[in-house]
Amino acid sequence: MRLRYKPWAKEKIEQYPQYVVSSPEQYKGKWGTAFEKDQPLHIEIGTGKGRFVTEMARANPTINYLGLELQESVIVSALDRLIEAEVTNLKLLNVNAADLPQFFAKGDVSRVYLNFSDPWPKTRHDKRRLTYKSFLKLYEDILPNKGEIHFKTDNQGLFEYSLSSFSEYGLLLKFVSLDLHKSDFEGNIMTEYEEKFSEKGNRIYRCEVQYQN
Numbered sequence: 616m617r618l619r620y621k622p623w624a625k626e627k628i629e630q631y632p633q634y635v636v637s638s639p640e641q642y643k644g645k646w647g648t649a650f651e652k653d654q655p656l657h658i659e660i661g662t663g664k665g666r667f668v669t670e671m672a673r674a675n676p677t678i679n680y681l682g683l684e685l686q687e688s689v690i691v692s693a694l695d696r697l698i699e700a701e702v703t704n705l706k707l708l709n710v711n712a713a714d715l716p717q718f719f720a721k722g723d724v725s726r727v728y729l730n731f732s733d734p735w736p737k738t739r740h741d742k743r744r745l746t747y748k749s750f751l752k753l754y755e756d757i758l759p760n761k762g763e764i765h766f767k768t769d770n771q772g773l774f775e776y777s778l779s780s781f782s783e784y785g786l787l788l789k790f791v792s793l794d795l796h797k798s799d800f801e802g803n804i805m806t807e808y809e810e811k812f813s814e815k816g817n818r819i820y821r822c823e824v825q826y827q828n
Contacts, residue, residue, distance in 0.1 A: 624687040627694065628709055634697050635690070635707045636681075644720040650679045651703045658683055659728040660712045660745060665693025667730055667806040672705035674804065678725075680705045683712060712745060712753070719757035727754050729766045731808040734773040746777035751784045755826055767795070767821045769812040774820040781824045790823040 628635050636642070636649060647653025655678050659668045662682030672680045682705065684690040690709050697705055710718065732745040741747055746766065754764060764786070768774050781788065792798045796819055803821075805813070813819055 619688060621688040621691060624691045627691050628687060631694060631698070634694055635709055639708050639710060639718040643718055644723065646679070646681075646719070646723050649706065652679070654679050654704070655725040656681065656723060657726040657728065658724050659730060661685075661730065661732050662693055662707070663689055663731075664807050665690075665696040665707070667728070667804055668693070668705060669696050669700050669702065670804045671728075672702045673700065674802075676702075676704055678704065681708055682706075683708045683710055685709070685711050712750065715753045716756050721756060722759040724754075724757045725759065725762065727758065727762070727764045729764060730806045731768055731812075732773070734768070734770040736770075736772060741776070744773065744776065744780075746773075746780045748780060748784055751780065751786070755828070758826060760828055761825055763789070763823055763825045765821075765823050767806075767809065767819060769809070769817040769819055771818070771820065774822075778822065781822075785827055786824040787827055788822060789825050790821070792821045793818070795819040795821045 642649045646656050657678055658681045660683050662668050662684045665682055668680050668682040682693055684693060684707065687709060690707055693707055697707065729745050735741065735743045742749065766777060778788070792800060795803060796813055809819060
């Protein structure tokens with residue numbers, strides 16, 4: 616899908632530092648001070664237009680959320696949604712997931728969400744997948760012991776690859792669904808992609824995995 620470039624995106628992001636954290640490294644080890652309340656922090660990597668993380672923040676006021684998105688032209692849509700939602704337990708980061716240790720100390724983040732990540736289908740691009748072992752190490756470095764990753768995708772190949780990657784890394788598979796919308800799972804909040812794909816009849820895959828250290 617071609618991303619429409621928005622030349623004004625950077626300027627708009629800079630106008631809302633109360634929503635898009637401009638210097639996240641200053642909160643490393645003390646993310647509770649970035650929010651109105653010091654409470655557990657969950658992050659979504661690749662938040663897109665922000666539907667999932669915004670609705671999660673609405674539904675769970677006792678948890679703080681961060682939506683991470685690399686593309687300025689995408690995160691401005693999440694910013695618009697956040698401004699409209701007026702939730703106090705959600706902020707955005709315009710950063711690269713590969714830089715996570717710059718912004719978070721061990722245990723800063725209680726849970727990582729990966730929703731409909733780029734599958735990078737070519738074998739030579741496997742290191743770019745957000746479930747590749749180098750990224751799993753990054754998540755481990757910012758999660759507490761027994762921290763969790765919750766993962767959703769409509770891409771069967773990526774899901775199978777990810778299950779294998781999780782297992783090889785030593786993560787515990789706590790929950791696996793090969794057809795989420797036909798399961799008895801409760802409380803699912805859909806992303807924009809999820810709604811679009813499921814309307815086309817695509818199967819949605821989901822799993823929850825936990826680090827053992």
